Amino acid sequence: MKSIILPAYNKNIIRAMLSLGIEDVDMPQVGEHEVLVKTHAAPVNPSDIAFIQGSYNIKKTLPAAPGFEASGKVVATADSCKQLLGKKISAFVQDDRGGSWAEYFVANKNDLIVLDAQMDMDQAACFTVNPFTAYGLFEIALMRESKAILQNASGGQTAAFIRKMAEDAGMAVIDIVRKEEVKSQLMDNGAKYVLLENDESFEDELISLCKKLEATTAFDAVGGPLAGSMFNAMPADSELVCYGGLSGKAMSGLDTMDVIFDNKIISGFNLMDWKAELEEGAFESISMDLQKKFINHQLSTDIQGSIPLEKLARGLKSYISNMSGGKVLIKP
């Protein structure tokens, strides 16, 4: 079978991208509690970019196949999960033996979501990570009874899901983006409070909006000094939840006095930990609820295009130059 192969990690994203090749490799063998999946589509996510740069928390034995997420059909199974044969699934794969940027991959049965027959398979390719991340993050805002949410990387898909969940719940959202055109797109699509992080008036507007709307929960996917500005702008008793590090820079500039005297908190969110802490049956119930919303078109991931394995370099380039434009799908 054909698979994308990464020969070595490289901090330089252009070199890392150019080093990726397409190779004929052995079909992976299913182990205990595993299934073999024929890939329909696999997205390019920020975690994949960080992975090929060697800066993600998952490191595979090199040479390695990238790709952590996909949709597809189960074509072989271990004895313990024969009932999964032929099922349409979404999968999350961090296995050392392969990745989803390939014609086939193996996945543990616990890392699969068996899909409703009506689920669109392109949408299913991006189903296991971002919708659940947005759900888990939004639950935090609900639990904190926040009147408004503050978030950055707002042109991204996770942020878009959070915006939709907040809109449905009548909660205000302050969005932060780094490009003027992304600000215009979000406002054209109904986002009410969108700030451009490079504007001269950014800090003043941020402070004033956080105060006016009582934004007491913030979701940070960027880190660096922007995380500090967000933290400092929020009122007392606020929480900043970090779930991504897109800038590659450490959070900075946080006001120490706010932590000591204003009861402000910084925390982290990791989807896998969130999932592991759910009560039995809760994940399946959330998954069914989210799938219904995808089938009814209440939720969807923006997809900017699909490419075959052979055109990977072109696909990666278009995603990196326009991440807010939607996901690029790899279709082997």
Ligand SMILES: NC(=O)c1ccc[n+]([C@@H]2O[C@H](COP(=O)([O-])OP(=O)(O)OC[C@H]3O[C@@H](n4cnc5c(N)ncnc54)[C@H](OP(=O)(O)O)[C@@H]3O)[C@@H](O)[C@H]2O)c1
């Ligand atoms: N902790 C978890 O469990 C978890 C789960 C899912 C996702 N995540 C993280 O969530 C983040 C968003 O993922 P996604 O799939 O929603 O993203 P996405 O749809 O691929 O879009 C990425 C967004 O981030 C913006 N961005 C990229 N680099 C930036 C920077 N240095 N400063 C400011 N904005 C920047 C992009 O804007 P431009 O168009 O301007 O480039 C784009 O709007 C990623 O860091 C991802 O790893 C974490």
